[in-house]
């Protein structure tokens with residue numbers, strides 16, 4: 194069997210079309226949504242991601258506010274940029290590109306973001322709102338996964354979902370999102386240390402792998418026909434000596450799935466579309 198691919202790139206393009214309409218409606222009210230990015234250092238991967246976000250903004254009519262600091266920026270310099278964006282009425286939401294250089298305090302930085310401008314939905318206040326079931330910006334990758342499944346009629350209500358990975362950006366908030374009353378999935382939150390991990394993934398209708406371990410999910414770990422979502426994105430050096438990104442789902446597991454959200458072309462483009470959505474939603478409340 195060959196899995197049906199759920200095309201995140203095409204779905205993200207649909208969402209961007211919808212956002213373009215909403216941005217036009219905002220323009221009639223004299224509002225231009227603005228997304229800020231803060232990049233510290235010159236890591237080529239991070240630069241590429243940030244460039245992608247600004248391209249996305251241009252496509253839908255969101256204004257880009259770009260702040261770049263050198264790799265040796267002091268904590269005080271970073272703090273000053275966040276103070277400035279928090280105070281800037283043209284900036285409806287912003288993100289600080291992670292990971293930050295090791296000498297900076299990531300927790301402090303994330304806590305300095307005004308929770309109402311937290312386009313990533315990763316501020317402790319917003320993760321707390323998610324726990325409590327209050328409204329707030331939702332984390333982009335979990336929201337993107339739920340939106341992609343919804344738009345492809347993958348039922349969550351009553352589904353058994355195994356999430357592999359308990360990180361703060363994907364696995365843990367995804368478990369919270371999927372168990373909300375509006376989704377009503379039954380979630381088993383696993384990690385690479387879970388005893389007999391395969392027994393949990395085999396029992397699931399939907400397996401979402403976000404562990405950052407290339408090839409972790411093998412064919413014997415799923416029930417044939419299951420829905421499989423690959424969230425892994427790890428840079429590896431190929432046999433040709435060139436760098437490339439690889440997911441957490443082994444090729445044979447991708448074959449055995451009924452539906453597959455692939456990497457690339459799946460969760461990544463949806464994450465970016467949800468970042469734009471968070472900013473437009475915030476601007477609509479102006």
Ligand SMILES: Nc1nc(=O)c2c([nH]1)NC[C@@H]1CN(c3ccc(C(=O)N[C@@H](CCC(=O)O)C(=O)O)cc3)C=[N+]21
Nearest residue numbers: 245288289290291292313456457458459461462464465
């Ligand atoms: N504060 C913060 N927020 C983030 O959301 C954040 C971050 N830091 N640090 C790094 C990770 C990684 N990330 C990706 C988003 C999209 C793709 C993506 O669109 N990938 C394409 C392939 C690459 C491309 O075509 O550009 C795909 O999967 O098809 C990848 C990775 C967001 N991150």
